[in-house]
Amino acid sequence: MNNNAQPPVCCDTPGRSLSERIGRDLPRRYRAEKRFRRLGLTAIVVALSFLVFLFGSIIGSGYSAFRQTYVELAVTFDESAFTSENLAAADFPGLVKQSLRTMFPEVEGRAALKNLYRIVSPSAAYTLQDMVAENPKLIGTTQRIWVLADDDVDMLIKGQISGAGEEANRRLKDDQLAWITTLRDQGRIETRFNTTFFTAGDSREPEQAGIRGAVMGSFYSLLITLLLSFPIGVMAAIYLEEFAPDNILTNVIEVNINNLAAVPSIIFGLLGLAIFINFFGMPRSTPVVGGLVLTLMTLPVIIIASRAALKSVPPSIREAALGIGASKMQTVIHHVLPLALPGMLTGTIIGMARALGDTAPLLMIGMIAFIVDIPSGFTDPATALPVQIFLWADSPERAFTEKTSAAIMILLAFLIAMNATAVFLRKKFEIKW
Amino acid sequence: MMVPACHPIATTHFQTANRGISTMFMKLTSGPAGSTRQSTMEGTGFADSRQQEAGAVAQRQTVGESFVADPRMTARDVAVYYGDKCAIRSISIDVGCNEVLAMIGPSGCGKSTFLRCLNRMNDTVPGCRVTGEIRLDGEDIYAPSVDVVPLRARVGMVFQKPNPFPKSIFDNVAYGPKIHGLTRTKAELEEIVETSLSKAGLWEEVKDRLQEPGTGLSGGQQQRLCIARAIAVSPEVILMDEPCSALDPIATARIEDLIAELRLQYSIVIVTHAMQQASRVSQRTAYFHLGDLIEVGPTERVFTNPRHRLTEDYITGRFG
Ligand SMILES: Nc1ncnc2c1ncn2[C@@H]1O[C@H](COP(=O)(O)OP(=O)(O)O)[C@@H](O)[C@H]1O
């Protein structure tokens, strides 16, 4: 503003007046810079605190799911219970009840006994069955066996529910609390690392529920997604970027790919339902369909990222290769692709991470079913990690709360691992100029 | 100037950036009256030269000796269009055997465009059209039956900015022979790499670090590496587009010495904006002006006794 007003001064003593003029402005410029920096810093602090809060609350409520309460029973494998040839037909629940009755002989009456039996998980019978199947010599002996406690007992031991308050409003009744205290005093209750959580599929009983089925479901789905979307996406990107003629058709395709990347994922779920399940008659709730749907969703992301990576390869490299007589294809494969690969891989992994976390399209194709068995292939019914989180979050049992958080932790761990891989691959394949 | 090979975006940008010059073209060719004004953009500020040029523009016929007795490449009536825009017009010139032909002229006059016709690099530019006839050893290189891949092996190219592949020095030189299947054994390949690097005057400097990346060399070394890469496939003609413009004077001097040596085996066409360089390295010089080939002749003669007004203006420094 001033320079128009006083040009003569500037010409008379150019050095002094110039530095004066700049000097006058300088504090204001520095203040602006400081202000800007502080704003930036505040933004980062706010974002970080959200993140810390999120992680804090998830880990805080989820870490306890990695331990599980066990109860020690003294089980007598009475020969009279194993009359039949078929060992599995024996009354194992009866054995569990029997041992509980022996431990607390004073308990009488149907209701009280029922309460007593509910201290241990229904899975205790299966534990016994497995032991006998493995070692039939146990029949006729008495063994001390650690079995899973019921989820309510587990919650009490972990301090997530309390024994206070009116009895009618509590899941655990007064007599049960007394038995638990007794067992505890005898050292017959302890918490251990929760292997079940990592080895079991879903279950209605929280103490038996595990993440394995969902992890495998996600694994199979993502495997299909990766195997389809990476090659198809990269090929499409290479063709569009390097070989396709520049005409209306390719422009239309380009615009549509960009649009597809922004389409809400549930639409892809509907599309998958219509095409793969209704039209092609593929089985519902299976990783193969889930993988196909996620492929549809991930493809545009990969194509866009790969094209950007190809675009960023300097034209001088293409000229160099073409200039000594490399064919178009050799130029692309030998020189352009290696330079674009880090960007392509990053885009792919980011797309895959999105696919791993996406729930909506899987709901549409029935991957939300309650499935106990761990899928062992692409066509077995399965759920996926985010769907499992949704299912558990929706369950009324108190013990599923911590399972939900634990499942979120697993999902986040996978996401972080995938993003770390993306960073690592980029660093590894990046070629310095 | 680096021309993006297959970059729709970059090319559009290019075209808009050059629209100014192209309209200028049209006016220049449409009539002498309009052209005098426009030509001030070229840097001449003198009223008299403008008037003189008006006369000169009217006759844009090439003067001098365009043709040689024993040509390696011949260009007849070559014109190049970028879209509708004519970049060079009716160029007829020969490239002799074992000679260095220098092409000089103000920037934007079409030197690179013409050079890139000689190995059909312009094929990679979308919207670029070449008319006329270019022959290499009597064979029309734009004939439909001609494959550009072997052609580009026979007519090698060195670019303005050194552009080694981001691979090892060895792989840079070995790439051409490998893709063209010139060698059968590893020993043969190693020999080609060594002779090429020696011819490019780089062997002594890099023989102990052939596995290091070519991009780690200095600018001058990189450019010599690019020359070694070009000669590794034993071309007949080497095209160089301002090969020294990104280099310091010492590196430039080395490349110039190298060009003098390479002339004994190859035909070389070099584009340069440094007139001293043209006079130092070349036997014949061609002067381009706004898409026209104005004058061709023995370098000595062109620099000491130019026949065309425009050539004289340029070499006496009245032109950019
Ligand atoms: N890829 C291209 N697309 C459109 N116009 C181009 C392209 N390359 C060069 N031109 C135009 O052609 C003319 C000649 O350019 P060029 O051959 O690069 O000149 P020089 O090498 O003599 O400086 C210029 O007007 C330039 O704008």
Ligand SMILES: [Mg+2]
């Ligand atoms: Mg040029």
